[in-house]
Amino acid sequence: MKIVLEHLTKKFPNRNKKIKEYVIAVNDFDYEIPDGKLVGLLGPSGCGKSTVLNLISGLEKPTQGKIYFGDDDVTELPAENRGVGLVFQNYALYPHLNVRENIRFPLENLRGKDKLTRDEMDRKVFETAKLVQIEGLLDRKPSEMSGGQQQRVAIARALVKKPKVLLLDEPLSNLDARLRLQTREELKRIQVETGITTIFVTHDQEEAMSICDTIVVMQDGRIMQQGNPQDVYDKPDNLFVAKFLGTPQINVFKGVVRAGSVFIGTDRVYRMEEDLGDRDVYVGIRPEGFIPDDSWNGRSEASDDKERLICEFRKLEVMGRDSSVLCANEFFEGTMIRAIVASGTGIKTPGGEVAFTIKPNKIHIFDAKTGKVLH
The missing domain is CATH 3.40.50.300 (P-loop containing nucleotide triphosphate hydrolases)
Known part of the structure; x- marks a missing residue:
């Protein structure tokens, strides 16, 4: 019927x-x-x-x-x-x-x-x-x-x-x-x-x-x-739908689009193929979208050519098959970032920081004013 x-x-x-x-x-x-x-x-x-x-x-x-x-x-x-x-x-x-x-x-x-x-x-x-x-x-x-x-x-x-x-x-x-x-x-x-x-x-x-x-x-x-x-x-x-669906919830950051790249603070996290123009955005990253960056040796090694997000390491929770990396970032819209990685994955934390690269299909860009998806 x-x-x-x-x-x-x-x-x-x-x-x-x-x-x-x-x-x-x-x-x-x-x-x-x-x-x-x-x-x-x-x-x-x-x-x-x-x-x-x-x-x-x-x-x-x-x-x-x-x-x-x-x-x-x-x-x-x-x-x-x-x-x-x-x-x-x-x-x-x-x-x-x-x-x-x-x-x-x-x-x-x-x-x-x-x-x-x-x-x-x-x-x-x-x-x-x-x-x-x-x-x-x-x-x-x-x-x-x-x-x-x-x-x-x-x-x-x-x-x-x-x-x-x-x-x-x-x-x-x-x-x-x-x-x-x-x-x-x-x-x-x-x-x-x-x-x-x-x-x-x-x-x-x-x-x-x-x-x-x-x-x-x-x-x-x-x-x-x-x-x-x-x-x-x-x-x-x-942004509403992105936040509502998913456990743990999507991680949302204040960001900007500048010259075709998405920045969270000074960290370039994603290069865009389409031209959205320079604007303020919200950057949503699914918990399973974080990949620990094994090449990270501290901020002295940072380069604008490398796409990575640098966060303050707080805690590692092992949950059997998966582990949760809990960390913080001043541009995060919440209390604690939660990144889901496979248990046994090495986490390097030089200077108390942890760096991630982001899976392209797990990052979503939303207009800061309307909340509508841009990418």
């Missing part, structure tokens, strides 16, 4: 009654979700991603704009008639019912031509439980299950009516790290097997990038960038 959102806007009255201006939660949101794809709405708290989900489900009505399921305008259609499955952060299971009864509950409310016999309901319950791999737990109560198992019950309950669209609102937030990893892999498997168009809301960018076909990064109710997760990570459109 393709979903088309046309210029969606949602305004809420301000909680401060003295302020007459409305709070705009979703601002001219225009997007098409392809049939059978898993799309992630990603952004910080308050960016409007859950409101978009509520508009699609029918729990909220848009102030402006249209919502289409396929070719059908469902903007005014009640939530119960949209054929949508919802899974929330809290599992919302009935504690007095066992797993079988929890999953079967939506089927018992069907009426008219959709009404099912007991045998038909039991067959659908078992098929759905098998899909999420809890068919052996049908007689357990929620209190007898782990958080990951309870979340699978909630997913099964959403799937049992064969919804046209599956909406997931922070479904993994209550799980510990290991369960979260396992469950997100299961979510992707279930989505592929069912082919249901799925919208996944999360603030966890690693979660979204790992399982979504497409991610939509939001800020203040607007789309900042959308596309294949790796493409968005590798080619951010603006």
Whole structure:
């Protein structure tokens, strides 16, 4: 089921009654979700991603704009008639019912031509439980299950009516790290097997990038960038997206473009092929973009012909496969630069300094005024 959102806007009255201006939660949101794809709405708290989900489900009505399921305008259609499955952060299971009864509950409310016999309901319950791999737990109560198992019950309950669209609102937030990893892999498997168009809301960018076909990064109710997760990570459109995606976060420096080269302070870090003109910029360098410069022997050896960034060495953190080099630079927009290198890499720190060359595909240049990407 393709979903088309046309210029969606949602305004809420301000909680401060003295302020007459409305709070705009979703601002001219225009997007098409392809049939059978898993799309992630990603952004910080308050960016409007859950409101978009509520508009699609029918729990909220848009102030402006249209919502289409396929070719059908469902903007005014009640939530119960949209054929949508919802899974929330809290599992919302009935504690007095066992797993079988929890999953079967939506089927018992069907009426008219959709009404099912007991045998038909039991067959659908078992098929759905098998899909999420809890068919052996049908007689357990929620209190007898782990958080990951309870979340699978909630997913099964959403799937049992064969919804046209599956909406997931922070479904993994209550799980510990290991369960979260396992469950997100299961979510992707279930989505592929069912082919249901799925919208996944999360603030966890690693979660979204790992399982979504497409991610939509939001800020203040607007789309900042959308596309294949790796493409968005590798080619951010603006400084906000670059900062939001990536763990650890991208390192951002104040810099300048001068005579076709990018400088951080007096250090030439990159030579540009295109002419951007002389200007102030922000220089973003991904943590994995730093290469320790083995030829560095201190500032007395520095040369304007060599592209390198010199920082004050602070600490080396060994994390198994990788190590983090923590260092400082007066032009850094933060507290501590974090460079990720392979464990065992030699780090030379003459005079308490460390020098890096930068991988060309891991450096991003942004306009200092607008934040838009220049390179």
